[in-house]
Structure formats: C-alpha cells, structure tokens
C-alpha cells in the first residue's frame with residue numbers, strides 16, 4: 001500500500017511540477033530553433049514532409065527492395081516492429097505537442113511559436129514517429145551497406161555511428177522547428193529506439209524463426225491491446241481521441257490536418273503492416289535467396305497499385321471501415337513484399353532443396 005501511495009505521490013509531483021518545468025525549457029528551445037534555423041527552413045520542412053513513417057514504408061523501402069532483397073526484409077520487419085510499438089505508445093500516452101502546450105498550460109508563457117502545414121499533427125507527441133522511422137531506416141542503410149574504404153573497422157563503426165547521430169539530429173531539429181515535438185521527447189525517442197534495436201539484434205534469430213501460426217496468434221493478441229486501452233479510457237472518463245480534438249482546437253488551419261495521420265488510423269496502418277510480416281514467417285534465411293529476374297518493374301507496378309489503393313481509402317463510411325481498410329491494405333502490402341514477391345522473383349538456395357529432400361520439416 002505504501003509503495004502504491006508513494007508511486008502515485010511521485011507521479012502527481014512529476015505531472016504537476018516537474019513536467020511543466022521541463023516543457024517550459026523545451027518551449028524556449030523550440031522558439032530558439034525557429035528563430036535561428038530560419039535560413040534552413042526549406043530543408044527542415046522537406047525532411048518532415050518527405051521522410052514520414054508512411055512515406056518510408058510506402059516508397060523508400062520498396063524502392064530499395066528492388067535492388068536489395070536482404071535489406072528490404074530487414075527494413076520491413078524492423079519498421080513493422082518499431083512503428084507498431086510507436087503507435088501503441090502514442091495511443092496510451094497523452095503527451096502534448098509544443099503548439100498545443102503553449103496554449104493549454106496555465107503558465108502564461110510569453111512565447112510565440114510559428115505553425116506550418118506539417119505542424120498540425122493529430123497524434124500524441126511521444127514517441128516521435130518521424131524520428132523512429134527515419135533513424136531506423138538510415139541505421140539499416142548505414143550499417144548494412146558495404147564500404148570499400150580501407151579504414152579500420154573501429155574507424156568505420158565510428159563514422160557509421162556519427163552518420164546515424166547526424167541523421168537523428170537533423171530529423172529531431174526538423175520536428176522541433178515545426179513545433180511538433182519537444183526536444184526532450186526526441187531525446188527519449190532516441191533512447192527508446194536504441195533499446196528496441198539492441199533487443200531486436202539480440203533476439204532476431206528467435207523472431208525470424210517464429211512459425212506462421214505462432215506469429216499470427218501473437219499479433220492477434222497484440223491487436224487486442226489498443227481495443228482494451230480504448231474501453232479502459234472510456235471507462236475512466238478519458239477521451240481516446242483527445243489528440244485529434246487538441247489538433248482541431250489549436251491548428252490555425254484545419255486544412256493542414258490529415259485524416260490518415262490520426263492515432264486510430266496509424267494503429268490500423270502499423271498493426272496491418274505487422275500482420276503482413278507475421279503472416280510471412282518464418283523469415284529465417286529468406287533474405288539469402290538469389291534474384292532470378294529484375295524486380296524493379298514488378299515492385300513499381302505493386303507500388304502504383306498500393307498508391308491507388310491508398311487514394312481509395314473509404315473515409316465516409318465510419319471509423320471501423322476506415323481502420324479495417326487501412327489494416328488490410330498494409331497487411332497485403334508487407335505480405336506481398338516479403339512472401340509473394342520473393343516467390344516470383346527469386347530462386348531458393350541450392351542447399352535449401354538438398355535439406356528439404358532429406359529433412360521434410362527444414363525451413
């Protein structure tokens with residue numbers, strides 16, 4: 001009992017005293033970044049606009065996959081995991097964005113923040129989706145692509161880490177410049193991502209060896225989590241769509257807001273993408289298959305289809321149809337990239353047939 005009352009006392013102190021102080025410092029940082037980085041505005045706006053989680057999954061990963069199947073498998077699986085985790089935390093955690101907080105807080109801040117088209121996000125702030133997706137993408141690229149330089153391996157690793165840090169700083173600056181993220185949220189997002197990547201690297205073998213049935217069952221159970229959170233929030237009188245209302249309240253132009261970026265929509269998107277990955281399990285060894293034909297035209301056609309499927313998202317038939325469609329579209333997308341496409345375009349390793357002949361259960 002003592003422990004619980006201590007914990008709730010600490011939480012109250014954190015929410016009522018410490019958090020506003022941190023946010024105040026954070027707001028000063030946002031204001032400073034907006035003033036001092038004005039000359040680089042084009043770059044910062046471009047980064048946020050063109051390197052969102054959705055664009056990375058829909059455009060850049062398939063484009064890369066046309067040339068490197070192994071990288072595509074790694075990226076699709078890793079992004080599916082980190083993005084699902086991100087949207088789940090966003091759904092549970094009511095973290096404010098700077099342009100909401102500056103108006104919502106009781107402290108009368110004398111701080112003016114500019115808003116841009118990209119500022120009007122409709123999800124909670126933590127963790128930053130842009131930081132998670134972009135840093136994961138660049139981390140895989142920077143660490144997996146072979147370098148021909150004759151540098152020592154320590155120096156090479158140092159340069160690689162430096163590049164990832166640089167990308168992280170740039171994306172974080174872009175989000176802060178838009179007043180969409182606090183610096184502290186970006187920092188915490190970075191720490192979270194480091195933890196997830198370490199966990200992933202340590203357990204990747206177990207993950208890739210999961211049977212399809214087990215993997216799909218795990219995802220179905222995970223799917224229940226947001227539903228459980230939704231009803232729990234309703235029960236205690238909290239609004240599950242609080243972030244959308246906040247965006248409506250403080251966005252200078254409602255036209256800046258995008259339907260497809262609301263919390264419930266990104267949950268459907270990310271859980272769907274994860275489901276497609278899990279349906280493709282076990283993936284162990286799949287990236288070693290050899291390409292037998294050019295993949296670019298096929299991937300190009302697939303992405304055109306995906307693009308038109310996205311345009312056809314039913315937005316006027318209620319939330320269920322909207323989320324279900326997004327779930328299915330993304331599940332089909334990742335499943336096609338990981339299972340259907342390799343079946344058409346690659347030939348399995350010779351030893352695969354050999355082992356299959358002597359061990360019927362070899363995968």
Ligand SMILES: O=P(O)(O)OC[C@H]1O[C@@H](O)[C@H](O)[C@@H](O)[C@@H]1O
Nearest residue numbers: 052053054121123128129130261
């Ligand atoms: O969390 P961030 O970086 O502010 O991004 C907000 C939203 O930006 C959108 O562009 C992404 O598609 C969403 O996944 C994301 O939630």
